[in-house]
Amino acid sequence: MGWTISHSTAQPSYTTVSNLAAQLAHVLRGQEWRSIAYLFNRPTGDPFSVPPTEAADVARILRRAAGHGLMPADWARLTRTLADAAARAAGAGQPWAWS
Template sequence: MGWNISHGTDSNGEVRRSYTTMHNLGQQLAHVLSARDWRTIAFLFDGNACDVVIVAPRKAGKIAVVLSRAAQHRLMPSDWAKDAQALADSAQRAATARQPWEWS
């Protein structure tokens, strides 16, 4: 089981990651982000998400900036940076299209 995240680049237009991968990514993000930035995205990685998470386009744009910042951080391992950037890109696509960014 895992997350299917809208506005991705796979054949279904999604980013697909397992719950375990997303939990581990969240731990990596928490290590490289400021407390303020982490608070912006923590709800996506805290393990308390319901069946579907819908993020408004404006908030998705803010999340994209935070995830990109984390992906480019010098302490972010490159494999985790790729996942963070893939999420940032999908969040930005949702924001640009003025559509909700959905995790299901």
């Protein structure tokens, strides 16, 4: 099973998202990681959405993480994909939905 993420064709597995969390926690500043950790450390696969203004902030943080020198290339690609999806949702004034 995995996530279907709005404004994206990405459908990462729950395990992939959990593993991405470890990568993000490693490269982001503490406050930045804490502000987005709830997206990646989910106890269940229950659907949720992020308001457009918050999605814009998430996109900015994910782009910073993707560009970090310690972020492995394969994780950086997924991180950029998620950042782009969050930015598209924010730009359209729509919630960024994960289901």
